[in-house]
Amino acid sequence: MQNTKEKILWASIKLFNEHGVANVRLQQIADEIGISVGNLAYHYRNKEAIVSSVxxxxxxxxxxxxxxxxxxxxxxxxxxxxxxxxxxxxxxxxxxxxxxxxxxxxxxxxxxxxxxxxxxxxxxxxxxxxxxxxxxxxxxxxxxxxxxxxxxxxxxxxxxxxxxxxxxxxxxxxxxxxxxxxxxxxxxxxxxxxxxxxxxxxxxxx
Structure with a gap:
């Protein structure tokens, strides 16, 4: 079972595939897995950190x-x-x-x-x-x-x-x-x- 950090990364990959890395916002990633942007930021401080982990x-x-x-x-x-x-x-x-x-x-x-x-x-x-x-x-x-x-x-x-x-x-x-x-x-x-x-x-x- 995926933990929250893994869910964030695979949701990001899905959205990157659909829209391109530059066009995806943190809010979209948070919405994709049903968490708040604040909760997302607890795991990854910014989009750059998500991209780097991906x-x-x-x-x-x-x-x-x-x-x-x-x-x-x-x-x-x-x-x-x-x-x-x-x-x-x-x-x-x-x-x-x-x-x-x-x-x-x-x-x-x-x-x-x-x-x-x-x-x-x-x-x-x-x-x-x-x-x-x-x-x-x-x-x-x-x-x-x-x-x-x-x-x-x-x-x-x-x-x-x-x-x-x-x-x-x-x-x-x-x-x-x-x-x-x-x-x-x-x-x-x-x-x-x-x-x-x-x-x-x-x-x-x-």
Whole structure:
């Protein structure tokens, strides 16, 4: 059962997703869980403290996803991480507007995002190298190709949900996974294709 502080944070996340961080007032958060602003202020002295605590949760969750890197050497391992990213970016949809706000009230948040995003891209690129070495992806014929693909995969993972929402398209796990994997499927060797079809049969048909 959630205590009051947890209720405040998850109510804030819900409202941030609906209205954007900058547009949510303390009164709205208090009303969402049925407490007074005074009671809310007892737990969090101001909105900045709430935002900071929300990002503590967010970055903890993101760090957990990054820690799942290469738990086992397989396409299925990467797919599990992709699913975790899907749930993460669906849960914290407010990140997209907050990430690009011109003057963030907490600049350390942007710095933390940069660290996480750079690590995420590096993990994707390293995964590609891993599967090249296993003979499941073709070797690079044009220098820099896989760097560009790594960044394209990163952009798909990070921005797919908001752009689908903006276009009123369905946001589902399968469509998200397919969007990510479609960057790599043209570069699969026959061995990679066989492994992919065996490991992820649903996606192999898309």
């Amino acid at each position: 990002y503590d949760i967010l970055f903890e969750d993101f760090g957990h996803i990054l820690s799942q890197y290469l738990q086992s050497p397989s396409f299925a391992d990467f797919d599990r991480q992709i699913l975790l990213y899907f749930e993460f970016f669906k849960t914290y949809q407010f990140y997209i507007t907050d990430l690009f706000s011109m003057e963030h009230a907490l600049p350390e948040i942007k710095a933390e995002w940069q660290l996480f995003m750079n690590k995420m891209i590096l993990q994707i690129r390293t995964r590609i190298d891993f599967h090249i070495n296993r003979g499941e992806l073709v070797s690079e014929t044009v220098q820099g190709t896989y760097n560009l693909i790594s960044e394209s995969i990163w952009m798909t993972i990070v921005f797919w949900i908001p752009q689908q929402t903006m276009r009123n398209k369905p946001v589902t796990e399968t469509r998200f996974r397919s969007a990510v994997w479609n960057h790599l499927k043209p570069y699969l060797t026959q061995k990679g294709l066989d492994t992919f079809e065996f490991s992820l049969p649903v996606l192999s048909q898309n």
